[in-house]
Amino acid sequence: MKVTIERSALLSSLGHVQSVVERRNTIPILSNVRLDADSGGKIKLTATDMDLAVVDTVLAKVEQQGGVTAPAHMLYDIARKLPDGAEVRISTKGSSEKLTLESGRFSMSLSCLPIEDFPVMADGDLPYNFSATAKDIKRLFLKTRFAISQEETRHYLNGIYLHSSKADKVALRAVATDGHRLACIDANPPKNSEDIPGIIVPRKVVGEVLKLLEETDSEVQISLSETKVRFSIGSVTLTSKLIDGSFPDYARVIPAGNNEVLSVDRKALSKAVDLVSTVSTEKSRAIKLGLRNSKIIISAVGPDAGSAEEVVDAKFSGDDFDIGFNARYVLDIADQIEGGSIEFVLADSASPTLVRDPEDESAVFVIMPMRV
Amino acid sequence: MTIFALVDCNNFYASCERIFQPRLINKPIVVLSNNDGCVIARSNEAKILGIPMGAPYFKFRNDFKKKGVIVLSSNYALYGDISNRVMTVLSSFTPRSEIYSIDECFLDLSGFDHLNLTEYCKHIRQCVLQWTGIPVSIGVGQTKTLSKIANRLAKTSKKTEGILDLNNSPWIDIALQKTEVNNVWGIGRRWSRVLERQDILTAYDLRAAPERWIRQKFGIVGLRTVKELQGLSCVKLEDESPDKQTICVSRSFGKPLTDYTALKSAIATFSDRASSKVRKHGLIAGEINVFVQTSPFNTDIEQYSKSITLSLHPQTNSTQEIHRAAMRGLNQIFKPNIHYKKAGVILINLSRPEKAVKDLFYPYVQSNDQLSKAYDIINQRFGSGFLQLGQVKKPKTWYMNQNYKTPSFTTRWDELPRAK
Numbered sequence: 001m002k003v004t005i006e007r008s009a010l011l012s013s014l015g016h017v018q019s020v021v022e023r024r025n026t027i028p029i030l031s032n033v034r035l036d037a038d039s040g041g042k043i044k045l046t047a048t049d050m051d052l053a054v055v056d057t058v059l060a061k062v063e064q065q066g067g068v069t070a071p072a073h074m075l076y077d078i079a080r081k082l083p084d085g086a087e088v089r090i091s092t093k094g095s096s097e098k099l100t101l102e103s104g105r106f107s108m109s110l111s112c113l114p115i116e117d118f119p120v121m122a123d124g125d126l127p128y129n130f131s132a133t134a135k136d137i138k139r140l141f142l143k144t145r146f147a148i149s150q151e152e153t154r155h156y157l158n159g160i161y162l163h164s165s166k167a168d169k170v171a172l173r174a175v176a177t178d179g180h181r182l183a184c185i186d187a188n189p190p191k192n193s194e195d196i197p198g199i200i201v202p203r204k205v206v207g208e209v210l211k212l213l214e215e216t217d218s219e220v221q222i223s224l225s226e227t228k229v230r231f232s233i234g235s236v237t238l239t240s241k242l243i244d245g246s247f248p249d250y251a252r253v254i255p256a257g258n259n260e261v262l263s264v265d266r267k268a269l270s271k272a273v274d275l276v277s278t279v280s281t282e283k284s285r286a287i288k289l290g291l292r293n294s295k296i297i298i299s300a301v302g303p304d305a306g307s308a309e310e311v312v313d314a315k316f317s318g319d320d321f322d323i324g325f326n327a328r329y330v331l332d333i334a335d336q337i338e339g340g341s342i343e344f345v346l347a348d349s350a351s352p353t354l355v356r357d358p359e360d361e362s363a364v365f366v367i368m369p370m371r372v
Numbered sequence: 373m374t375i376f377a378l379v380d381c382n383n384f385y386a387s388c389e390r391i392f393q394p395r396l397i398n399k400p401i402v403v404l405s406n407n408d409g410c411v412i413a414r415s416n417e418a419k420i421l422g423i424p425m426g427a428p429y430f431k432f433r434n435d436f437k438k439k440g441v442i443v444l445s446s447n448y449a450l451y452g453d454i455s456n457r458v459m460t461v462l463s464s465f466t467p468r469s470e471i472y473s474i475d476e477c478f479l480d481l482s483g484f485d486h487l488n489l490t491e492y493c494k495h496i497r498q499c500v501l502q503w504t505g506i507p508v509s510i511g512v513g514q515t516k517t518l519s520k521i522a523n524r525l526a527k528t529s530k531k532t533e534g535i536l537d538l539n540n541s542p543w544i545d546i547a548l549q550k551t552e553v554n555n556v557w558g559i560g561r562r563w564s565r566v567l568e569r570q571d572i573l574t575a576y577d578l579r580a581a582p583e584r585w586i587r588q589k590f591g592i593v594g595l596r597t598v599k600e601l602q603g604l605s606c607v608k609l610e611d612e613s614p615d616k617q618t619i620c621v622s623r624s625f626g627k628p629l630t631d632y633t634a635l636k637s638a639i640a641t642f643s644d645r646a647s648s649k650v651r652k653h654g655l656i657a658g659e660i661n662v663f664v665q666t667s668p669f670n671t672d673i674e675q676y677s678k679s680i681t682l683s684l685h686p687q688t689n690s691t692q693e694i695h696r697a698a699m700r701g702l703n704q705i706f707k708p709n710i711h712y713k714k715a716g717v718i719l720i721n722l723s724r725p726e727k728a729v730k731d732l733f734y735p736y737v738q739s740n741d742q743l744s745k746a747y748d749i750i751n752q753r754f755g756s757g758f759l760q761l762g763q764v765k766k767p768k769t770w771y772m773n774q775n776y777k778t779p780s781f782t783t784r785w786d787e788l789p790r791a792k
Contacts, residue, residue: 151683152681153659153681153682153683154683154685177732179731179732179733179734180729180731180732181732182732248733253732253733284729326729350730350735351735352732352735366732368729368730368731368732368735370729370730371726371727
């Protein structure tokens with residue numbers, strides 16, 4: 001293999017694929033990125049962790065076709081440190097055990113592993129295909145990601161449940177929950193998305209897709225089956241296994257009968273919750289919201305640090321009562337709301353509370369109170 | 373000014389055994405670990421004979437016979453009950469105390485300095501001996517670390533007669549000089565090696581060590597120890613014991629198990645015991661870990677060690693639910709034709725039912741359900757293990773070796789001591 005490629009193109013392409021590569025791997029070849037140079041003047045870069053594979057294609061001057069695998073992070077670091085505008089020559093000799101990289105007066109040699117050992121992820125049949133705007137996918141993932149569970153014992157909660165909802169109106173819906181809070185976001189249904197099966201997109205895939213979407217506003221092609229999903233974004237294709245399991249019936253935990261509405265300025269609430277919760281040093285970071293007719297008394301008690309309280313103006317439709325929440329959960333949800341105010345729709349101090357943006361019906365959050 | 377006393381029971385396990393068996397007095401006694409594995413406690417007489425702590429029984433069996441050492445299996449029911457009695461007596465001598473271990477208790481004697489503390493401690497010692505039959509040693513100091521040092525010297529020096537008060541004592545420097553650095557509370561083997569390389573060989577040297585260097589090498593914990601040696605109390609008395617984080621019930625088997633039914637019976641017993649314990653502490657569990665393993669010492673067999681953690685939803689302390697989850701776990705990790713030597717159940721993510729963070733999908737906790745309550749009442753009335761899960765097969769072929777266990781004199785009606 002002998003290719004010449006512009007440093008910025010190589011860096012951008014390696015940037016797309018290298019984050020899939022874990023820092024420490026069980027199988028040495030998983031630390032490598034695969035480079036395939038074809039006769040059409042393109043290099044295909046592939047990285048995988050066996051569950052997820054990212055492929056990017058980049059233009060290059062291919063003098064000699066061939067393939068090689070090389071340490072992904074090191075290659076990325078080198079490309080990052082080379083001067084802007086530099087040309088990079090990559091070549092291998094004979095059995096491809098060594099890769100030579102040259103740029104200007106810099107040259108290096110990298111040990112490679114046999115390309116035949118690089119695991120190939122079979123796409124299989126992906127019968128459902130639709131395309132959505134980058135903006136919609138970004139919104140669906142960004143606003144639900146915070147609620148993905150970290151708990152390994154309920155593996156089916158370790159991702160975002162993407163499905164077509166036909167509840168009130170047809171929508172492409174993303175739901176994530178860790179059992180203590182839930183985020184449910186709707187987007188207009190893209191053509192051909194109505195019949196897709198519900199899939200659970202793993203946390204890592206969500207992160208990778210969001211990274212790829214940072215650079216583009218173009219369409220995202222999504223193909224899926226019951227076990228795999230593929231996102232095609234510009235020159236990059238990300239294929240992943242899905243989480244095997246059934247997502248719980250989330251609709252039954254979105255409260256429908258809550259009546260009392262608390263309306264408060266979002267920024268004022270966030271600021272006060274953040275400030276007051278500083279004294280709450282326990283893992284649960286409990287805060288108490290004292291709901292009154294025209295205000296909320298936000299308070300927290302720390303086992304050693306004492307107590308704190310702040311009053312925030314608000315409108316509350318019900319009789320006075322107190323309710324406790326994990327401060328982190330309140331702040332996370334408040335961060336997802338774009339409007340100026342935030343609404344809590346409550347039943348009592350022990351039942352799940354609905355949180356919403358009064359200006360955006362397509363986003364709903366649920367938070368479980370805690371005893372304080 | 374703070375004053376702490378550390379009360380430590382002398383050769384606790386051996387002393388417990390002697391209460392109801394006076395024939396053991398003045399005889400060398402060793403107590404073995406679970407499954408009669410190795411020596412975990414020695415009487416003074418056994419220590420004099422040079423029997424090391426941790427000596428494997430199978431290696432020392434003949435040696436013990438030759439030297440006339442009395443070998444006993446551990447009897448935790450007895451030790452636990454006697455410990456409770458000792459701690460109850462001790463708590464009557466001061467408003468604040470901290471049970472530090474089964475045989476150690478810190479007493480807060482701050483404000484007692486108008487008394488002659490040596491005389492007061494003599495009185496405590498006498499009462500504990502008379503009311504429970506357990507001899508204790510007491511060390512007094514301005515900090516917990518100093519009281520530990522005082523206690524150690526009280527135990528080893530005959531002159532002290534079991535009591536040493538280092539509070540405002542002219543002997544404190546000598547006491548620190550006599551204490552090797554590895555015997556200072558909180559200084560482990562690794563730290564003492566580092567200290568010894570710097571010629572810090574005793575507690576006295578450590579007290580004068582450069583604080584900046586100590587902080588750099590051992591962090592704030594190391595610096596606290598130095599400050600405590602200087603008489604500045606940094607480690608508070610923890611009179612409210614924090615809730616347990618985990619509850620583990622595990623056993624090494626007397627003979628390796630290969631049979632699934634026997635292993636199932638063992639795990640069922642462990643899960644039963646663990647659920648009773650979690651209820652006793654007024655807690656509920658959020659997760660359960662089940663583990664099985666072969667003996668790492670038997671290299672002739674296939675080695676296998678596996679564990680699995682499962683969520684308990686809802687969080688529970690019900691015997692039935694915990695047992696069900698334990699069985700699910702065992703089914704997932706059991707591998708046939710393996711010689712299992714040890715297994716266990718660990719309940720984790722424990723919380724008080726009223727404080728438990730509830731789950732959206734299980735917005736309730738299962739605490740002390742009627743069946744579990746009845747189960748506990750029956751077992752309390754008729755003895756632990758009277759009522760068991762159906763899966764527990766008898767005889768328990770997996771039972772650990774306890775060939776030299778004395779009766780549970782104080783906790784079982786049928787094993788009460790008899791006066792002839």
